Amino acid sequence: MKHDGEATARTSSPALPKNRWHVAGFSWELQRQPIARTLLGHPVVLFRAADGVAALEDRCCHRHLPLSLGTVEDRGLRCGYHGLLYDARGACIEVPGQATVPPRARVRSHPLREQNQILWIWLGDDEATAPPPDYGVHDDDRYRFRGGVVHYDAPSQLVHDNLLDLSHLAYVHLKTIGGDPGLHMHAPIQVEQSGDTLRIVRLMPDSDPPPTYGLAWPFAGKVDRWQEIEFHGSHLLIWAGAMDAGSGALDDPDRGGLHIRGFHGVTPETETTCHYFWTVATNPHPGMPDMTDAIREQVELTFNEDKAVIEAQHRNMRRFAGAPAVDIRVDVGPNRARRLQAEAASRTVNAHQT
Template sequence: MVPLNAVPLSPFPLDQWYVAGLSWELKDKPLARTLLNREVVLFRTGSGEVAALEDRCCHKSLPLSCGTVERAGVRCGYHGLLYAPGGACIEVPGQDRIPSKARVKAYTLVEKDSILWIWMPREEGAVPTHEAPDYWVHGDSRYQFKGDVYHYDAPYQLIHDNLLDLSHLGYVHLRTIGGNAAVHMNAELKVEGSGDKVRVLRYMPNSAPPPTYLAAWPFKGNIDRWQEVEFNVSHLLIWTGGADVSTEDLSDPQRGGFHMRGFHAITPETETTAHYMWTMASNHHPDRPDVLEAVYEQTALTFHEDKEVIEAQYENMKRFPGAPQIDIHVDVGPNRARRIVERLVKQQVQEGA
């Protein structure tokens, strides 16, 4: 039986924490964002509390994102109704009485490690069943990080595919993190996982360091290079790096060398568009203490290259609707991730949520 307060059937996995944004996006104005087909306004009150509400005033339906942020909440820009972070209207200018139905839908929004996590429930008003994820990298003094938010005119799972298959680096990212294409395509590959997670491990021993690595770290020659990708339904963690040949054990989680730790949150906007919230953290060599901006700029360039490829890919998929695609060896990780999403959505449909 479908609960009376169930949300409409969703093509996306629900009862999940998704990334709504990055902490520094919330300044002195409300932020409008469509997340999983839901119109949401994000804001930080004058007292520092973060909140997420349905982006609609219950009076005349003006988007609350057209309003202003105050110490107690967000004020509608049409007739001045003031909403608290919990969604209740707490002031109607010109009258003392506040109608009992004067409220809008509120979402649970949590700020952790400079990331804004929003709980997308299967039943309206349901509380989270578990805590929002931690991301220790942002608080680790060994790393400096910086990031950005991109909008994609493409379905979110095409971005998953791209991040879980790093063999494309040798073709798409020759100027930055690429390297020899043949080395990438023939890298030692291991795919593992359990539950709703997938891990893709790729190792390229005794390979030439790519331009981004050379700009950030004084390698002596060839390097032993690693790429480790962890897929979660709402985000991926990618740890890449390299060390001088035979100086580090690549199975040691505390290994040295040059490290790049990427946080990649892929949040669907609609079935055909997506938000990509990302940060890149890197360590630095004592002889090169100021590499953050260079690593960030190189990473941003890389992601722009990916964006061009993925959006062109989707445009061509629309030109050839239903055309079959073949699988090759590098598709194991992406295919596993797609099966996880398919299973979760199918389960929701069967349970009527």
């Protein structure tokens, strides 16, 4: 049987797709200190001034000290070397010791938008033609959420692969969100595509609740589990959960039980490193104490386990550069996503050449 994209070599990375909104961080990260990050090969500094959030290239136009070593003021970001002050558009608005500001005293700025407590950045050469994606879960009173940031010494595509193929849960996350390996590996996989969005559904009825699920919800025994993944290129949304076996329909959007909604923003740093911005939102059980922090700890543990696996995978791919990878049934989602990314990059290149 030939699987989707069989024997695909996985050692190469696609071009960094800049003409789309990418996750740069979270609202709660921007307090009184600037943040330095390299996103899609661009060293940027993120900060919050009186008139909102901003992203500038991380250098002063005077002597090139990183602006991320400066201080945030109400009017903007002040360089920590000679005190030049920059506004949110990258224009220098004050040079200490002189009355005039040189006309060319400015640095490049990038559109940065704050929405649903997510910071979205546009790094493309083309103008942004649409607003950043909406993620209303963060503002939904039915859910409590927590989040974090992980840095990977591995390409963003390997993190995408991991999130698009959840069969690994039974082997990598046995003590948290895993479950019976046979059930995970044999679960039917539904794949649907709409434009550049990919949707993958895995249903696992009549299964044992994994430890993290049992911590958050008082299940009576066996459960019906679901995993619904949406791939949007720059980020993924994963809706997972479980309800008492036979208590409802798994295709009912208003099904009961424990709901776990994950936001996964995977932003390349370079072609071989990336940032992983994640949140997990759950619906508290009315008869139990709030377990939001405990669930966050459990989920963070799983992400650390994934990081160890993915970085080891990448190191070995470099050791065995050029060796082919033989695909199996569960690779259908990751392989389809790879094609979507390649097609999006090709469209961008063709548009610039015409």
